[in-house]
Amino acid sequence: MPEGVNRRAALLPVLLCCLLAGCGERTAVPSASAGPVGGPGGQERAQQQLLRKGNGAEPESLDPHRTESVAASNIERDLFEGLVLETEDGELVPGAAASWEVSADGLSYRFHMRPDARWSNGDRLTARDFEYSLRRSCDPATLNGYSSILYPILNAEAVVEGRLPPTALGVQALDDATLEIHLSGPTPYFLGLLTHSSAYPVHRPSVERYGEKFARPGNLVSNGAYRLEEWVIQSHIRLLRNRYYRDDAHTSIDEVWYYPIENDDAEVNRYRADELDMTEGVPFRQVRWLREQLLGELRIAPYLGTYYFGFNNTRPPFRDNLPLRLALSMAVDRDILTQRVMGTGEQPAWGFVPPVVNYSGQRPAWADWTQEQRNAEARRLYHEAGYSEQHPLEVELLYNTDQNHKRIAGALAAMWKQTLGVRTKLLNQEWKVFIENRKRRVITQVFRSGWIGDYNDAYTFLQLLHSANGQNDPGYRNPAYDALLDQAAATADPAERRALLEAAERQLLADQPLIPLYFYASKRLVKPWVGGYRPNLMDHHHSKDLYILRH
């Protein structure tokens, strides 16, 4: 435990009593922007601008170049700011960079830094900080597990793989105010990548001075709207607003508390006891009840992810057996699944790519049939594949231990049984065991899976099933599909690229190496007094965009 944490912990009871008592009187300076009138409804803001958020797991670190979890990135989003920033609506706007130009071929980006940008200790934030940070992020010695997200940058892959030194990375500070980034290919979603934690700047003097311990309270210097005040592991992380932040005048919330609460039932209880202003998730079983009880507090919105069941395409019975794969997929009634079995706001999925920008999601023709038609065709294909009531398919369905997955797996088994007479054996495994088996593709037949996009673009989904991708768990391999993707990756013209990606998805759906089931929805409880909250596709929120209304 870092020095000083225990001393501060002594203050905790006092603070928490304040919290529990509601708006206790506090001598804290009211925030600059907490005027008497604010918010869309013209409602009054609370004296005490304090936000308490449930945050799932304990973050593994707060070094933005060494974290992969959602929990860590939620906090880092408050602490750091990349060159580009997302608004609460998901739009990309200038962040640490004031503006940028893109070369005609789409391969070079020139960023102009803000002259007033500062670190939380008052140091100037320059283009050289970003040059250092992006190199550090790709340096294999940093052990950044997410460095592959920066692969569009020239030489990034070679740097991560240790074939080139970090200085060879296509990032260059021309002077303190100008940063140039060169790409290896046209990447229309590149600006979106710069909002990722792997592209956040770190404060070089602190990293060099404190080494691995630079991201601890007292050591961490950050450039976002907040700075790290306290980290009591497994208890809470407390952030205070960064007075040096370039846009501090528009920040309303002075203090943010992140609580690690893995158990979502416990999280809801703490929310209902008014100990949290926002939750990170909602237990599936309680969604319907919460929707009725906490009217308007349950915020459900489309989330950039696809839930699917994959076939193991590398082994029988599914290898080279398109009719069987199609039959099993068609026999699943997605409407019943999303509305009756789940009833938690997810959208039925017929294609693999959820709604993203500059893209039309593809769907097979049979998606528009009635379920009866689909069932009839499924039966025909099932027989074509050589199965019948006398010789039913016996299949194993593998999922990671979880109530929700269990329910969905059970529903699928029932639908297959009813329509086709398939005998399904449900098998669940603990998470780490499950992902290892899924990756090895030896014992799997049908397995649960899901993919959350890294950026708002169809490519983040489609690249998953490229035959060269190590995470292609279904083991899908079609040279035509690979070619379309490779071509799209090298195409600068947006319309042409889009057409190629859409063709790739059509090819994928024709081959049906997996069963898309639904597009994810983000779910969260938000107290009525939290202003400024707007659900967005990536489910990314900055505390600086929120404010607390008087309540």
Added chain:
Amino acid sequence: MLRFTIQRLLTGIPTLLVLIAAAFFLIRAAPGGPFDRERDLPPEIEANLRQAYHLDEPLVRQFGRYLGNLARGDFGPSLQYRDFSVTELIRAGFPVSLRIGALAMLLALLAGVSAGAWAALRQNAASDHLVMAAAMTGISIPNFVMAPLLVLVVAVGLGWLPAGGYGGGAWRHLVLPVITLALPQVAYLARLTRASMIEVLSSPYIRTARAQGLSPGRILLQHALRPALLPVVSYLGPAIAALITGSVVIEQIFGLPGIGRFFVTGALNRDYTLVMGVVVFYGTLILLCNFLVDLVYGLLDPRIRHLP
């Protein structure tokens, strides 16, 4: 007595070594590793990670390295919480677990022994049956059921106490976890005390004491309770172990920053060093507690320490 003490201490060392070895190899035998996740790491990064934590070495060599570090009091770095060493995590978490555990133990002893003694004095009366029925219920309801139930009623429904969190150790945050953790032990101790008390109360020397005209209070406190507590004391060792395992659940549900929670998340994340750290730490602790219980036992019952 000295020989007894040294003997008991020495037998603890091989036990601990076996425990360390079993935990070390078992956790590594579990499928999946600390760096397996939904999204693959670039192979070079994974190789670097394995190298940084010496996971690329042969198992036996890793074990030797671990024992060597352990002898120097170093539990190693946590594989999951990269900014912290296991020693730091245990140092941060143990005071929390200790506080909850000690309070629960105190509550269990006070409530359990008095309820048991009270029931024994009213053997087969309605109040006896009532206490025993309550105890039976307490034993049967697992704490992962009891905890959410208490939270729903007391915290969410009535709003008397917080639903979770440690609050830096403020008493309001401790009440529910301590009660939930203590309940099964209260129940168990009550049953134990009652049974042993009934046995003692019917023994001849109590009859003699009565015949001598001693007051009932004096008979109870001075003559009956002490021998009746022997089984209670010998149960303290297992009770501490039960409290530790119970705390794993309780800390999770109430969101307390104790080491029980590290144990669970550590196992799920395959954080080898963290799991090992908690196992070694708790293993040593339980061995020490059992040893202390033996000593106390010897003090309470002279027959024990004179055994060859």
